[in-house]
Amino acid sequence: MSTGTLYTYPENFRAYKALIAAQYSGAKVKVADNFKFGETNKSADFLKKFPSGKVPAFETDDGKFLSESNAIAYFVANEQLRGGKCPYVQAQVQQWISFADNEIVPASCAWVFPLLGIVPQQKNNTAKQDAEVVLQLLNQKLLNATYLAGERITLADIIVFSSLLHLYEHVLEPSVRKPFGNVNRWFLTILNQPQVQAVVKDYKLCEKSLVFDPKKYAEFQAKVGGGKPQQQKQEKKKEEKKPKEKKEQEPAEELDAADEALALEPKSKDPFDALPKGTFNFDDFKRVYSNEDEAKSIPYFFEKFDPENYSIWIGEYKYNDELAKVFMSCNLITGMFQRLDKMRKAAFASVCLFGEDNNSTISGIWVWRGQDLAFTLSPDWQIDYEVYDWKKLDAKSEETKKLVTQYFSWSGTDKDGRKFNQGKIFK
Amino acid sequence: MCDVATVKKIANCLGVSPGQVKLNDEQVVTRISKNKSVNGFASILETLALESTSETALNSKSSREVEAQVYQWIEFAVLYVAPGSKDKYVAKQLLADFNRLFINKSYLVGHFITLADLAVYYAIYNLVKCLTPVEKESYLNLSRWFDHLQQRPEVNQGEPLLNFTTIYLHGWATGTHI
Numbered sequence A: 001m002s003t004g005t006l007y008t009y010p011e012n013f014r015a016y017k018a019l020i021a022a023q024y025s026g027a028k029v030k031v032a033d034n035f036k037f038g039e040t041n042k043s044a045d046f047l048k049k050f051p052s053g054k055v056p057a058f059e060t061d062d063g064k065f066l067s068e069s070n071a072i073a074y075f076v077a078n079e080q081l082r083g084g085k086c087p088y089v090q091a092q093v094q095q096w097i098s099f100a101d102n103e104i105v106p107a108s109c110a111w112v113f114p115l116l117g118i119v120p121q122q123k124n125n126t127a128k129q130d131a132e133v134v135l136q137l138l139n140q141k142l143l144n145a146t147y148l149a150g151e152r153i154t155l156a157d158i159i160v161f162s163s164l165l166h167l168y169e170h171v172l173e174p175s176v177r178k179p180f181g182n183v184n185r186w187f188l189t190i191l192n193q194p195q196v197q198a199v200v201k202d203y204k205l206c207e208k209s210l211v212f213d214p215k216k217y218a219e220f221q222a223k224v225g226g227g228k229p230q231q232q233k234q235e236k237k238k239e240e241k242k243p244k245e246k247k248e249q250e251p252a253e254e255l256d257a258a259d260e261a262l263a264l265e266p267k268s269k270d271p272f273d274a275l276p277k278g279t280f281n282f283d284d285f286k287r288v289y290s291n292e293d294e295a296k297s298i299p300y301f302f303e304k305f306d307p308e309n310y311s312i313w314i315g316e317y318k319y320n321d322e323l324a325k326v327f328m329s330c331n332l333i334t335g336m337f338q339r340l341d342k343m344r345k346a347a348f349a350s351v352c353l354f355g356e357d358n359n360s361t362i363s364g365i366w367v368w369r370g371q372d373l374a375f376t377l378s379p380d381w382q383i384d385y386e387v388y389d390w391k392k393l394d395a396k397s398e399e400t401k402k403l404v405t406q407y408f409s410w411s412g413t414d415k416d417g418r419k420f421n422q423g424k425i426f427k
Numbered sequence B: 001m002c003d004v005a006t007v008k009k010i011a012n013c014l015g016v017s018p019g020q021v022k023l024n025d026e027q028v029v030t031r032i033s034k035n036k037s038v039n040g041f042a043s044i045l046e047t048l049a050l051e052s053t054s055e056t057a058l059n060s061k062s063s064r065e066v067e068a069q070v071y072q073w074i075e076f077a078v079l080y081v082a083p084g085s086k087d088k089y090v091a092k093q094l095l096a097d098f099n100r101l102f103i104n105k106s107y108l109v110g111h112f113i114t115l116a117d118l119a120v121y122y123a124i125y126n127l128v129k130c131l132t133p134v135e136k137e138s139y140l141n142l143s144r145w146f147d148h149l150q151q152r153p154e155v156n157q158g159e160p161l162l163n164f165t166t167i168y169l170h171g172w173a174t175g176t177h178i
Helices: A013-025 A044-049 A069-076 A087-116 A127-144 A155-170 A174-191 A214-227 A229-241 A244-249 A251-260 A282-291 A294-304 A326-339 A341-346 A398-408 B004-014 B041-051 B055-060 B064-084 B088-104 B115-129 B133-137 B140-150 B165-174
Strands: A003-007 A028-031 A057-060 A065-067 A310-317 A347-356 A359-369 A388-393 A420-426 B020-023 B029-033 B036-039
Touching: A003 A013, A013 A028, A013 A069, A013 A155, A044 A057, A057 A069, A065 A069, A069 A155, A087 A127, A087 A155, A087 A214, A127 A174, A127 B140, A155 A174, A174 B088, A282 A294, A282 A347, A294 A398, A310 A398, A326 A341, A326 A347, A326 A359, A326 A420, A341 A347, A341 A359, A347 A398, A359 A398, A388 A398, B004 B020, B004 B029, B004 B041, B004 B055, B004 B115, B029 B041, B036 B041, B041 B055, B041 B064, B041 B115, B055 B064, B055 B115, B064 B088, B064 B115, B088 B115, B088 B140, B115 B140, B133 B140
Parallel strands: A003 A028
Antiparallel strands: A003 A057, A057 A065, A310 A359, A310 A388, A347 A359, A347 A420, B020 B029, B029 B036
């Protein structure tokens, strides 16, 4: 019987595979109690045993080393878990292990990790749909089968179960998991096995799906980035080695790494970071603008404005003669704001619609950090800006003051005398 | 069902010597083993479980709550399933009820195989055996549970395996089952 030490951080679903298997086989697997993620597994001693520096990693009492969670689980399992004597069932076990790694884990990580704030939210994220396809496959299988391989619990069940833990904990709220009744039944059966209960403690099925919270991400990044400057450096090096294309092709691997290293992303990707911050504080101004009358907030703006590092622009829509319904035009503006979401931190704008249905214009006053057109800083921001004519305004001139006052207070008319209709604030 | 043959099968299944099993003068199933006589199906099963160290027996007495539920199902098998399975309409209802039950459960009690499963399995065995493939089609969840049990050699005990494979074919072919 195998005995040894398992290195892992707590509540690691990959480590669960080996720990549950050990519960079934009776193998004595001790979890290293002084393990510190990011330190122990970066130490020279650890890397000598496990060159990848990844966890879980297993060291037997007679000095053999194993990495990769599935291999460790196989090693500490017993004959029943490995699929019994029948080669067909053994092969099925392997089939489901691959299924878990190739289908479930990538979809699960892509769906759950952004919500946990471990990785940034991706655009056009199809993770939810991907996961649902996988669950549908499992559901079909488990309609006719009690367990995944053979008629006993095997590594197939343990590993697929472990790979689904994040989904059932964070996003599969009752209404979302309802279509997958057979998977739910099987999942609860496995979860409630005494051997599983001994490892997966205090596990609760999701009652309300997590939603994306950019603050969480920021906080997480601050936590990971702030405390360990040295590690940060190493991580950056690692980041450089992986070109961006690769990241997109292999989200799975990238996300796994994110899990293991608790996010390798550089601390910040805000394109404005390259520009000097100056003395103007957008947050303060936005607070004043939201809470006070324009009579107060507009003078406040000119008092605090730092023309050295910030600039004021007027953007006029190029195709005003194509504008029809007012509400559609407003959607045009808010849509642009949404696509520029990441720009908010160092920009402010008031975009107004003048006129009425079938006779209207859009134009707005924008303020941002830097002296050049901000949209060119990030490829994410270049969707809308080309349909506007941009003109930089001289911050000191009276003309600018008048325009700013007009747009910030949502009053006046456009060049051709159309009356102010609606305004939208980007903040 | 709930007769001499079933008691012997369950004893085999638990790896316990059945002893002498017969009907007494009042036509109640009786087991005599080690000079002790026990009457009644449910009581016999209880003593079998006490003697056995098999997985099923251990599961069945894993907690007071489980024990009580197992007992409840055994009584249900004796009082309703066995007599009910002789009537065409009652039998249909029974199968439908079990099928609904197995939508959310893998086993009758808890999350593991217990004596309750065995008692009900043997009680409905003949019923399931007579189902046509099309009828089985409407009890997919029950079929899954039944097939799972019959694949265990200790439960099946050399009987020919009932065929559920057409269900699989049908299921894959039409892709209509959810």
